Amino acid sequence: MIPRPRPERFRLRRTMMFMNAQKPGLIKDAYIYGCDSIMLDLEDAVAENQKDAARFSLYHALKTIDYGDTEVIVRINGLDTPHWQEDIRVCVAGGADGIRIAKCESAKDVHTVEEAVLAAEREFGVEEGRTLLMAALESPKGILNAYEICSASERMFGVAISGGDFRKCMQTTPQPDGIDMLAARGQMLLAARAAGIQCFDTVFTDLDDQAGFEAEVLQNKTMGFDGKSLINPKQIRFVHQVFAPTEKELIQAEKIVRVVRENAAKGLGVFTVDGKMIDIAFLPGAERTLRLGKACGMYKGDLV
Amino acid sequence: MEILKPAMAGTLESSDAQVTVEPGTQGIQLTLSSSVMNQYGRQIRATILETLERLEVKNANVTVVDKGALDCTLKARVECAVFRSADCSQQNIPWGGVIV
Structure with a gap:
């Protein structure tokens, strides 16, 4: 069993890489890539009929694999699904550093998760307050309520925008200059800074478009983001270069x-x-x- | 736990294992095949049997097709198959209890 140290609310989080919690081949090697955080995913990457299997897999990965200094966050299923409560139990029991709330739209959503996390900490004898939270904003409503979400809890360390769902809601598509999400990114950054928490940009999904990826990372840096969500290890190095001070x-x-x-x-x-x-x-x-x-x-x- | 109906967990992808459990009457009947049988067959078998014992499964026909899974993956797949066979794999799992 690998005891993980108490998570730090504010630490370096330049890169946060998504991994399917259901795929043993991925999660066993996750720490070697050198990203600051890994995001083990119970949500969209896991098929509806494999949610149970993913939790067993996640529990033993958390208890067995030594992730070293890499932070381990778990993305749980949305509050409108039958899965999120058991997701929280397994995260807390396994000792995940933090939980990412998918499709967060209000402070009430954060409070709902926080109550379940506290109950799980008591159930499993985990130090109260240990488990950190972050929220993913995926809808216009989430963006408009960004400040109340960011300031909803002492456990909140950050907020991220999820581009795929957000662009769908806004009836737009990724643009090279980022105009499609300019207002949303700006509003989320303002809210995060006002609440004193970190702010992360969405994934860049076209792995063949390196120039587009680099342009987006540079824009993230100049807008004031703390880091970016990633889908592939080859994206890590460039983000670390850009976010390093000169x-x-x-x-x-x-x-x-x-x-x-x-x-x-x-x-x-x-x-x-x-x-x-x-x-x-x-x-x-x-x-x-x-x-x-x-x-x-x-x-x-x-x-x- | 009692194996009430056939159930399966896991895949045939590399680093994974596919575990099938079926009701049985003559103790644990384990059929194991593995891509790393010569190197790790004995340890894989031991991990599977220990997991079944921990879950107090006394009678079952168990088939495991291993594709080089780590011990933690084998445990997860066996546990999931057993809980599925009892229709209780979705909630209130005893994390840290019999699942360790």
């Missing part, structure tokens, strides 16, 4: 953290670093850059 950003961040701390001790509030005005407001961003650099193996210092 050498210049790291040097700048290190300087800011050092100077802000030194000057705070001296009682100075605002000053210049390399000709730019800097005050305390720059500290959280600079610290975040250093943490990201540390996770990417680029920053070896001890400021964070």
Whole structure:
């Protein structure tokens, strides 16, 4: 049995790769790809008559396979199905780090899942509050209610948009410039930042269109996403490259953290670093850059 | 658990195993074939029998076609087949109880 450490609500999540929980050939190797999180799927990837088998498979995978530092999230079936309650029981009993709520449309949906998770934690003797939650927004209603969803629970670490279902609702298709989902991505990012949780973009499904994939990842980065859902290991490396800080950003961040701390001790509030005005407001961003650099193996210092 | 009706779980894909259980009267009758029989046959057989014992299955005809499944997959497939044969594979599974 592999005991997993208590999940961290806020950690690096640049890449989150989907895996069918019903396919033993996939889940046994999941940790070798180096993505930050894996998403074991009980929902759409599993046929309706194999939901039971997928849970047995998931339980033993969670208990047996050492996923190391890779975070293990499980996507459960929607609240409008007969499956979600047993999905939650197996996730909690198996010790999954977090649960992704599919087709989330309101704070009430988050609360419904949260109650079932708490009941399962009590049933299986798991530390209360251990199991984290994230929500997938897949409909216009989910996007419009994004803030109440993001701020619905202390367990919520992030929110993601699910492009396939969302575009269907909006009667549109993927566009090279992302105009099809611009408003939705923007609204979701605003809500996530306002609630202080992470925000992830949808999967890019055309594996033959590498240029399109790269363009989308670059846009995700500039819009302020924390990471992206993936469907294939070959997509991991590029996302990690794009989301890593540059050498210049790291040097700048290190300087800011050092100077802000030194000057705070001296009682100075605002000053210049390399000709730019800097005050305390720059500290959280600079610290975040250093943490990201540390996770990417680029920053070896001890400021964070 | 009693095997009430024939039931199957798993596939013939690589790294998986297909397990069929049927009602029987003469203890556990196991028919095993495996793509890695020479290397792991004994261990696969032991894992299947241990799982059936844990579930307290006393009488059953069990057929396993193994395609190189890990122990954790074999356990999952045997358990699912047994629970399906008793029509109780969908909810209130005793995770951490007899399923360990």
